[in-house]
Amino acid sequence: MYVPGLPSPASGPFPCENSTLPFWRTELHELDSYRSTKQLPKSCDVLIIGGGYAGIAAAYHLLREDESSTSPKRSVVLAEAREACSGATGRNGGHLRPSVYSRLPRYIKQYGVEAAVEVAGLEFDHVQTIAALVKKENIDCDFTLTRSFDIYTDKTEAEAAKKSYEELKAAGIAKSTIDDLIWTDAEHAEEVSGVKGCVGCFTFTAAHLWPYKLFTHLLARAVSSGLNLQTHTPILSISPSSSSEKWTASTPRGLITSSKVIIATNGYTAGLLPEYTSKIVPSKGICCRIVPSSTSTHPNLTHTYCLRLPDGGFDYLIPRHDGSIIVGGARSTFFKEHENWYNTTDDSTLIKPAEKYFDNYMQRNFLGWEESGARVDQIWTGVMGYTSDSLPSIGEVPGRDGCFIAAGFVGHGMPVIWLTMKGIAEMVKEGKSFEEVRIPRIYKTTKERLESDLDLLGPVKKG
Known part of the structure; x- marks a missing residue:
């Protein structure tokens, strides 16, 4: 129409x-x-x-x-x-993922403890609230309750994240959310997460679904x-x-x-x-679906992920029950040149510098996926609302x-x-x-x- x-x-x-x-x-x-x-x-x-x-x-x-x-x-x-x-x-990205842990110190400093706790509680409660809603309304949307990895590949960033986490925990701030957070140090981070170059990671409760x-x-x-x-x-x-x-x-x-x-x-x-x-500026993002070869063998992903990569990348991904992977982000390829993404409502075209970013993505970043034959099956853009x-x-x-x-x-x-x-x-x-x-x-x-x-x-x- x-x-x-x-x-x-x-x-x-x-x-x-x-x-x-x-x-x-x-x-x-x-x-x-x-x-x-x-x-x-x-x-x-x-x-x-x-x-x-x-x-x-x-x-x-x-x-x-x-x-x-x-x-x-x-x-x-x-x-x-x-x-x-x-x-x-x-x-x-089909990702229902609270993400306040890295922001809590800034919120506390700018707005106070109570305001920061309000944000953390709201995001944390969404996972179980949506889970209950899906059950109540009997919705077939591939809703899956799981854990999510927050991956650090830079040692300085990893150390800062761990320090903030320990300070928040010691202070008893947002206890219900902080207690759900588990940190893994560099010694075991790559093995636990399955991500190459991981030097520290959090895991916490999250979900993925067909939005x-x-x-x-x-x-x-x-x-x-x-x-x-x-x-x-x-x-x-x-x-x-x-x-x-x-x-x-x-x-x-x-x-x-x-x-x-x-x-x-x-x-x-x-x-x-x-x-x-x-105050609210239309801003373009990019996301894709990756499909592994039907004949390949590779580790089965059961968690969702956010990858903080050394080139400034900030990617997110979820595994789907059909074996495909939804991956979004690619900011390292376009974020510094605002004409690629900032103040535009055009979701009819891809972000040109990011068009090839997801090629061989799983092979580059995940252990055991080198021979998976994983390839981009579909790629698209969308318009978000970024605020000042x-x-x-x-x-x-x-x-x-x-x-x-x-x-x-x-x-x-x-x-x-x-x-x-x-x-x-x-x-x-x-x-x-x-x-x-x-x-x-x-x-x-x-x-x-x-x-x-x-x-x-x-x-x-x-x-």
Whole structure:
């Protein structure tokens, strides 16, 4: 289905056409290009913009969890510019992996112990929360609970990581998460991890899954609970309507007004909220599927991985039950030249310097894979939302009453979004304040953050 009005890659922070095909979107759900009603509704109580993880989670929490309520059900419309889960949600690494241990010291220094513990707890709790959700909804999405390796190949970095870990443990900070963390020193690190050149590694609880299948299944549950889904319906602008308590959104198919709006557009946010132009920047990433030869013998991977490589690489990978490996990253090939990835919404092309990076990846990095014949079977790009302060922006948009944002997940939304959107849903449907819901305080979108000159990506942009 094609809707005139979908911008081209060069026309600004909106999704483009003809995106690269990720492995996750090779088995499409019946709701992939679905419209609940032929005509776009003229009004609704809540308009959700964005049909990925955050938008679907918002719809589920607003509608699915209200089924036992005797109150009149809200009318909720979810508008997606392309197909369901066609953005970062359908293009990521399939990795549900808390990753706060290396960041906790910085968070403690900048924001205090309590704020750091909030972030750690939220990410840690996502693994078991999603596991319970998959079981409750009986979702076939290859969900696998496992352990994850955090691999260090630089001795200085390894020593610093171990020291931070020991200091946090001694202080009793985030005990439930720190106790799950196991460190292996250089003497046994390569043998334990199976990664060449590993001089130290952590392991901790994580999971991997088929993200598209998980979230389209949850989308179907929301639709069955009353959600009006409108795919191929780009929202081109939002503005206060003639009524001070309503918002008007324009689309190529007409206007729709709503009492409340949830902006769940991640890297595309600035197209609707220009005040976030320098705060949430669309940033391109690359990922692939690697398949070993059917006749080869090689070690069986049971853990997921994050590899911190000596050339500045920062890669992540998961093993799949079909024997294939999903690998993403390749930052060492393109990150320093910002024109390759920064401030672009074009996921229709690969990142050129990284096109060949994954060739022989398993052979280069994993013990026993030298004769595996592992090759790249599929490769794709996706658009993330990088932020100037490296934190998501969550909550009611300053100066825009009734307009809520959940965006800027910096490529790390899997262990953050589900519980965050539960908090947003409570703010929208129950009128709770940000402080009354479970969202880390440092994620709150504020006037001060919007006006701050902090730009952690500044050196990268100046290249």
